[in-house]
Amino acid sequence: xxxxxxxxxxxxxxxxxxxxxxxxxxxxxxxxxxxxxxxxxxxxxxxxxxxxxxxxxxxxxxxxxxxxxxxxxxxxxxxxxxxxxxxxxxxxxxxxxxxxxxxxxxxxxxxxxxxxxxxxxxxxxxxxxxxxxxxxxxxxxxxxxxxxxxxxxxxxxxxxxxxxxxxxxxxxxxxxxxxxxxxxxxxxxxxxxxxxxxxxxxxxxxxxxxxxxxxxxxxxxxxxxxxxxxxxxxxxxxxxxxxxxxxxxxxxxxxxxxxxxxxxxxxxxxxxxxxxxxxxxxxxxxxxxxxxxxxxxxxxxx
Numbered sequence: 001x002x003x004x005x006x007x008x009x010x011x012x013x014x015x016x017x018x019x020x021x022x023x024x025x026x027x028x029x030x031x032x033x034x035x036x037x038x039x040x041x042x043x044x045x046x047x048x049x050x051x052x053x054x055x056x057x058x059x060x061x062x063x064x065x066x067x068x069x070x071x072x073x074x075x076x077x078x079x080x081x082x083x084x085x086x087x088x089x090x091x092x093x094x095x096x097x098x099x100x101x102x103x104x105x106x107x108x109x110x111x112x113x114x115x116x117x118x119x120x121x122x123x124x125x126x127x128x129x130x131x132x133x134x135x136x137x138x139x140x141x142x143x144x145x146x147x148x149x150x151x152x153x154x155x156x157x158x159x160x161x162x163x164x165x166x167x168x169x170x171x172x173x174x175x176x177x178x179x180x181x182x183x184x185x186x187x188x189x190x191x192x193x194x195x196x197x198x199x200x201x202x203x204x205x206x207x208x209x210x211x212x213x214x215x216x217x218x219x220x221x222x223x224x225x226x227x228x229x230x231x232x233x234x235x236x237x238x239x240x241x242x243x244x245x246x247x248x249x250x251x252x253x254x255x256x257x258x259x260x261x262x263x264x265x266x267x268x269x270x271x272x273x274x275x276x277x278x279x280x281x282x283x284x285x286x287x288x289x290x291x292x293x294x295x296x297x298x299x300x301x302x
Contacts, residue, residue: 042068107138114139114155129166164191201294229274259285
């Protein structure tokens with residue numbers, strides 16, 4: 001763990017030219033306590049790319065360096081500095097990052113899975129929210145430019161997640177600037193509810209959990225209040241129908257009808273209370289399926 005997030009631990013060695021650094025990388029599996037000083041790290045003219053595989057970088061600084069035409073495969077970066085670093089036409093395959101400072105990083109024309117950075121920041125360390133927001137914004141822009149739709153969806157989710165934590169940092173720690181209590185609630189609460197309930201329209205499992213909860217609530221509500229709905233049948237008889245006595249199948253048909261409109265239960269409430277509950281559940285189902293359409297578009301169309 002970096003004692004100071006903006007500087008390496010201890011007294012690391014300085015490497016002043018890329019040849020020496022490449023020799024170190026090729027000779028060692030663990031690259032530790034190094035500051036790379038040149039402005040750029042790229043292959044020689046007679047080699048199209050530098051390929052680095054199964055290496056561990058710990059307490060290494062690439063700050064203010066352009067990494068160009070480099071392929072990292074199964075590499076791990078921990079307690080490293082990428083402050084002002086630019087990834088240009090690089091590839092990061094099966095790489096992981098942990099406690100890496102990516103302040104003002106720039107990512108262009110690069111293949112990199114944003115899930116590599118999921119564990120880079122502690123969720124509770126909201127003071128680093130502005131750094132995380134910038135990182136996932138860069139990953140989002142890069143993914144869109146490279147037409148990597150799955151990576152763009154993941155980047156967007158974590159970008160919005162860290163925006164919510166950034167609101168907490170502004171309010172509780174006054175970083176990067178202070179906001180009022182009203183501004184905090186206006187920023188944080190919609191973000192938090194959208195993430196928990198709908199997954200920002202980017203995660204199908206959030207919608208699935210939310211729909212299951214609301215469906216169960218509606219099913220139980222209809223079960224408890226069935227006899228107060230004044231139910232009657234519309235066009236033809238259903239075997240399980242009884243306007244007074246609760247029936248599991250009848251309630252299942254009715255709740256599916258109200259929440260999804262995919263089933264015609266042939267049940268119609270006649271009391272004002274029954275119509276009120278039908279309306280509320282119908283609106284809830286409409287809102288939920290509107291978000292489902294958004295999720296499906298984000299997942300399968302973009």
